[in-house]
Amino acid sequence: MIRATTAREKQWRGMAALEIDNEFCRGLILRHGAQVISYCPADASDLLWLSKKCVLEPGQAIRGGIPVCWPWFGKDGNPMHGLARLNDWELVTAEDAPDGSTEVEMAFGGVPELDLTLRVIFGSSLRLDLTTVNRSGKEVRLTQALHSYFAVSDVARIRVEGLEHSPFLNALTGARESEDHSIRFQAETDRVYDESDVTCRIIDPAWRRKIQVAKAGSNSTVVWNPWIDKAHRMTDFGDDEYPEMVCVETGNVGRDAVILAPGSGHTLTAEIALV
Numbered sequence: 030m031i032r033a034t035t036a037r038e039k040q041w042r043g044m045a046a047l048e049i050d051n052e053f054c055r056g057l058i059l060r061h062g063a064q065v066i067s068y069c070p071a072d073a074s075d076l077l078w079l080s081k082k083c084v085l086e087p088g089q090a091i092r093g094g095i096p097v098c099w100p101w102f103g104k105d106g107n108p109m110h111g112l113a114r115l116n117d118w119e120l121v122t123a124e125d126a127p128d129g130s131t132e133v134e135m136a137f138g139g140v141p142e143l144d145l146t147l148r149v150i151f152g153s154s155l156r157l158d159l160t161t162v163n164r165s166g167k168e169v170r171l172t173q174a175l176h177s178y179f180a181v182s183d184v185a186r187i188r189v190e191g192l193e194h195s196p197f198l199n200a201l202t203g204a205r206e207s208e209d210h211s212i213r214f215q216a217e218t219d220r221v222y223d224e225s226d227v228t229c230r231i232i233d234p235a236w237r238r239k240i241q242v243a244k245a246g247s248n249s250t251v252v253w254n255p256w257i258d259k260a261h262r263m264t265d266f267g268d269d270e271y272p273e274m275v276c277v278e279t280g281n282v283g284r285d286a287v288i289l290a291p292g293s294g295h296t297l298t299a300e301i302a303l304v
């Protein structure tokens with residue numbers, strides 16, 4: 030049900046999409062995976078990154094924007110990063126909010142007895158609320174993430190602040206580490222910060238911008254850049270694209286898995302903004 034004057038359905042590169050245009054921002058969200066593809070605050074360029082080689086086909090993951098990894102993250106199940114990002118979702122509502130932002134809600138019914146909705150508020154910030162309700166009579170272990178791809182000037186010239194001193198699993202080596210300084214990138218980087226509810230900032234001096242990633246209902250932050258060799262191995266990732274992006278992902282991963290009792294619910298929230 031679209032009651033919004035600031036949202037309109039359209040076909041975007043052959044995919045069913047909702048285009049948002051309000052006083053705060055322009056945005057784009059697909060029915061496929063309820064994936065936010067674009068978020069451009071007024072007078073700013075897109076905060077999100079999308080590979081020029083992304084595959085836009087049913088059943089395929091789209092390389093960029095904000096993929097929803099659910100009801101598992103990574104290799105906790107098959108396929109990688111779960112089912113939600115591979116399937117079409119139902120558009121529940123699109124409404125103009127009183128403050129001038131646009132609220133979109135989509136629902137995914139692809140897992141029996143697990144209700145999933147994503148509410149996205151396109152405003153002066155981009156807020157995503159991913160809510161799971163366990164309708165089954167048994168406990169459910171959930172890992173999940175909003176796998177956000179951010180556009181940057183050059184990953185070798187940015188830094189990510191907020192995770193200093195936080196312990197992380199280095200997914201490349203299996204070692205547990207920590208650093209007493211902000212994150213900088215000189216090689217493939219794949220880190221799972223657990224027991225971490227901190228707000229992160231991507232500091233991009235060349236573009237003179239800072240992107241803040243705040244969160245709630247999330248104890249894991251994943252930081253990833255594939256660098257050269259892994260980028261070459263991914264067919265939906267351009268060989269020369271790795272400098273253009275960094276992932277700062279908001280989730281509950283590994284030891285931060287959410288245990289949902291029968292009848293209970295959980296909401297994972299990410300709020301992204303220029304600061």
Ligand code: TA6
Nearest residue numbers: 090103109110200219251253276
């Ligand atoms: O960002 C964390 C991560 O799990 C990395 O290990 C890398 O595999 C990335 O997700 C992308 O996964 P995908 O299945 O989208 O290629």
